[in-house]
Amino acid sequence: MTHNADNSFDSTSDNTFHNNKATSQSGKNPVPPLTQSTVCPLDCADTCSLEVFTEGETVTKVRGGAANPFTRGKLCAKVVNAFPAQVHGDLRIRTPLLRRDSLGGRDFQAISWEQALDIIHERFSQVASEWGSEAIAPLYYGGPMGILAGGSMDRRFFHKLGASLIDASTLCAGTSGHAWDTVFGDAGGIDVAELAEARLIVVWGNNITTCNLHLTTLIRDAQKRGAKLVVIDPKRTRIARDADLHVPLLPGSDVALAYAVTAILDASGDLDEAFIEEHTHGGDQFRSAAKAFDLEHAAGLCGLDAGLIEALADMFRKHRPAAMSIGVAPERNRNGSAGIRAAFSLMAVTGNIGPHGAGICDVSRFFPIDRQRLSRPDLAPENTRTLNVLDIPRYVLDPGDETPIKALFIYNHNPVAVHPQQGRMRDALLSDEVFVVGSDITMTDSMTCADLVLPASTHFEYGDIYKAYGHRYLQRSRPVIPAQGEAVSNMELFRRLAARFGYTEAVFQDSDDAMIHQAFAATDSSIPEKADNRALDMTPYAKPAMLRGGEFTTPSGRIELYSEAMEAHCGQGLPAYLDPPEKRDFVLVTPASELRTNSTFGGIEEQQRDILCEIHSADATAREIKDGEVIELFNERAAVQLTVRISDDVRQGTLYVPKGAWIADSPTGCTVNALLPGHQESAIGGACYYDCAVDIRPPPKG
Numbered sequence: 001m002t003h004n005a006d007n008s009f010d011s012t013s014d015n016t017f018h019n020n021k022a023t024s025q026s027g028k029n030p031v032p033p034l035t036q037s038t039v040c041p042l043d044c045a046d047t048c049s050l051e052v053f054t055e056g057e058t059v060t061k062v063r064g065g066a067a068n069p070f071t072r073g074k075l076c077a078k079v080v081n082a083f084p085a086q087v088h089g090d091l092r093i094r095t096p097l098l099r100r101d102s103l104g105g106r107d108f109q110a111i112s113w114e115q116a117l118d119i120i121h122e123r124f125s126q127v128a129s130e131w132g133s134e135a136i137a138p139l140y141y142g143g144p145m146g147i148l149a150g151g152s153m154d155r156r157f158f159h160k161l162g163a164s165l166i167d168a169s170t171l172c173a174g175t176s177g178h179a180w181d182t183v184f185g186d187a188g189g190i191d192v193a194e195l196a197e198a199r200l201i202v203v204w205g206n207n208i209t210t211c212n213l214h215l216t217t218l219i220r221d222a223q224k225r226g227a228k229l230v231v232i233d234p235k236r237t238r239i240a241r242d243a244d245l246h247v248p249l250l251p252g253s254d255v256a257l258a259y260a261v262t263a264i265l266d267a268s269g270d271l272d273e274a275f276i277e278e279h280t281h282g283g284d285q286f287r288s289a290a291k292a293f294d295l296e297h298a299a300g301l302c303g304l305d306a307g308l309i310e311a312l313a314d315m316f317r318k319h320r321p322a323a324m325s326i327g328v329a330p331e332r333n334r335n336g337s338a339g340i341r342a343a344f345s346l347m348a349v350t351g352n353i354g355p356h357g358a359g360i361c362d363v364s365r366f367f368p369i370d371r372q373r374l375s376r377p378d379l380a381p382e383n384t385r386t387l388n389v390l391d392i393p394r395y396v397l398d399p400g401d402e403t404p405i406k407a408l409f410i411y412n413h414n415p416v417a418v419h420p421q422q423g424r425m426r427d428a429l430l431s432d433e434v435f436v437v438g439s440d441i442t443m444t445d446s447m448t449c450a451d452l453v454l455p456a457s458t459h460f461e462y463g464d465i466y467k468a469y470g471h472r473y474l475q476r477s478r479p480v481i482p483a484q485g486e487a488v489s490n491m492e493l494f495r496r497l498a499a500r501f502g503y504t505e506a507v508f509q510d511s512d513d514a515m516i517h518q519a520f521a522a523t524d525s526s527i528p529e530k531a532d533n534r535a536l537d538m539t540p541y542a543k544p545a546m547l548r549g550g551e552f553t554t555p556s557g558r559i560e561l562y563s564e565a566m567e568a569h570c571g572q573g574l575p576a577y578l579d580p581p582e583k584r585d586f587v588l589v590t591p592a593s594e595l596r597t598n599s600t601f602g603g604i605e606e607q608q609r610d611i612l613c614e615i616h617s618a619d620a621t622a623r624e625i626k627d628g629e630v631i632e633l634f635n636e637r638a639a640v641q642l643t644v645r646i647s648d649d650v651r652q653g654t655l656y657v658p659k660g661a662w663i664a665d666s667p668t669g670c671t672v673n674a675l676l677p678g679h680q681e682s683a684i685g686g687a688c689y690y691d692c693a694v695d696i697r698p699p700p701k702g
């Protein structure tokens, strides 16, 4: 690890940190250790309550907090080491930094906040006057999950500025969300806790033990009480090992599988005719489309033994109610929307929606957050354009006749590490044509590409309020240590910028506390107090679930197995199966790592142990590859070298590398994201991370 070797900002960061430590360690000013409670801000379904041990300004330890009955004092292993390292490590950004010289260099000089704000004001104003304000764009995604830090004052600022709007949902969950809206409208699903009442639990493309840790116990307890568990996943994950049935389909073939099961159940008279009649739209069309996926054909498309598909149908036939936890993995290919719609539709045609213990997990209806009030879209000029975040490199590198992007502001995001087509993103950020501002906690791959870097606070340094996407509890957090160095929260950053840009509206002076209240004022303004330092069960505020009082807001007012809107939008009134657009020997899948959250905790040495490529033993033997050897994965976009781990948990013909490595930790000068294709799925233009065809070869000698 040589991250700090040539970092000119290091002296500043080290001084501040060691001074603090010296004070507490020398005993001159002994500061008693303190335990305080807060919330994990990472992009993770579980949103755990944390207990944080601090000495003076230093976070010394974190452990699970008791506040939340769902997370029950347990947390994942990765944060225990990584949080203290993230807050106090060498890569922490502590002052504004201006790039001094050449492209991609790490040579930055510390500047004052005042200088930084002046530079941004000057450069953004220049761009706006020459190209129009839409030539400026924010570049954000899911860094902190706090409701304020995730999107409040920042959005107000960019709206007022008239910057291009971005749709970043294409990076994650947007395709699934769109599929949900298509089939169910905004009717809500079931709370995850209800999996405990199901007789059949279907885990579909969701790595429970890595990504939804606290569901594991709940599922295992249900199994002990006799529930059956089915896991539909190309990889034998840990939860798949415990399953009654594991269906290791080819990535991207979910739509064929769901249709095939529908066809089998239809043929044996086991669909829920009354439910289809009463609650669905397009039942006949869906069923006749399913007939095209006869067993042999579907088995071929899914790369499965026909017997496994029959066994899956049998599970639906014999065990009710069935409940499903579906991950985002099935959306990450050209059939993303179709696969998810088909999986939802299978739950409908088998009547597994409505009864207790039946349904699809989704807790979004539990959190009545007033996003409009927080982000104030009304401040934006009318008809401001919206760009798919995946297209940003194109707007920089080859905009054609459209308004180019000439200034970018990266925050809550590490685009270089997480976007497909990494090479294009890097070229765009390093282009002389664009002025790049970045704000982050840590000197990431993306920050090293920025012209101006701003120091962001960690969640230990500011207060926020957290919903979850894996349970129904809300919790407010308070800062547990002061801001490190000159770091500021996103809220404070954009308040300062708004002031520098001369925005005088009262909304730009709102305090964090005021915004937290605004988020819930329309429902119950006492919610933030009730959730202060404890987890508030949001059941009393939840909208009713579908078929439990919740209406289907689809055009037909029913569950849409056929969608006229999708037919008009992309010719997929029914979910359609498309073949992979590229073919090579292997499909590369790059799912969640147990050591990082996306690319957060990249750059911390202990969190990089899993940057390996898993291959099936038959594939390894055929190519005379041994465990521990280095191989090169390549396609027309890039070549990446990785150490091999032979594992029969992955299917033949697939390779697995966990996501979130940094270029800084990669000997080949790029990560697997450089191999990922740029095509987008058809419903919303979502990223097709797992449609990645690669070949392998020995690394070049020398």
Ligand SMILES: Nc1nc2c(c(=O)[nH]1)N[C@H]1C(S)=C(S)[C@@H](COP(=O)(O)OP(=O)(O)OC[C@H]3O[C@@H](n4cnc5c(=O)[nH]c(N)nc54)[C@H](O)[C@@H]3O)O[C@H]1N2
Residues within 6 Å of the ligand: 043, 044, 045, 172, 204, 205, 206, 207, 208, 210, 211, 212, 232, 233, 234, 235, 237, 250, 251, 252, 253, 254, 326, 327, 328, 329, 330, 331, 333, 589, 590, 591, 592, 593, 594, 595, 596, 597, 598, 599, 659, 660, 690
């Ligand atoms: N430790 C840790 N936890 C995380 C994250 C992290 O980076 N690290 N990331 C967080 C984020 S942002 C998200 S969105 C979630 C993601 O968590 P999940 O929704 O669980 O998604 P993935 O990790 O992408 O993949 C889950 C499983 O889907 C399988 N899979 C791949 N392709 C397909 C397919 O086409 N069909 C089917 N049926 N299965 C497929 C993979 O083999 C994998 O086991 O996790 C969150 N939690």
Ligand SMILES: Nc1nc2c(c(=O)[nH]1)N[C@H]1C(S)=C(S)[C@@H](COP(=O)(O)OP(=O)(O)OC[C@H]3O[C@@H](n4cnc5c(=O)[nH]c(N)nc54)[C@H](O)[C@@H]3O)O[C@H]1N2
Residues within 6 Å of the ligand: 043, 141, 142, 143, 144, 149, 171, 172, 328, 410, 411, 412, 413, 414, 415, 417, 418, 419, 439, 440, 441, 442, 444, 456, 457, 458, 459, 489, 490, 590, 591, 592, 597, 598, 599, 600, 659, 660, 672, 673, 676, 689
């Ligand atoms: N190969 C591959 N790539 C993928 C995926 C995949 O499955 N395979 N999955 C994707 C998924 S699921 C997702 S969600 C995206 C995630 O993509 P990102 O949301 O970009 O996730 P991170 O890489 O964790 O980067 C978040 C950054 O925000 C910073 N940050 C945290 N808090 C703050 C704050 O308060 N202020 C500021 N200014 N910065 C902050 C963190 O330090 C971190 O650098 O990646 C996608 N990329």
Ligand code: SF4
Residues within 6 Å of the ligand: 040, 041, 042, 044, 045, 046, 047, 048, 075, 076, 077, 079, 213, 597
């Ligand atoms: S990453 Fe997830 S499991 Fe780990 S502490 Fe945070 S919320 Fe909990």
Ligand SMILES: [Mo]
Residues within 6 Å of the ligand: 043, 171, 172, 173, 328
């Ligand atoms: Mo995600």
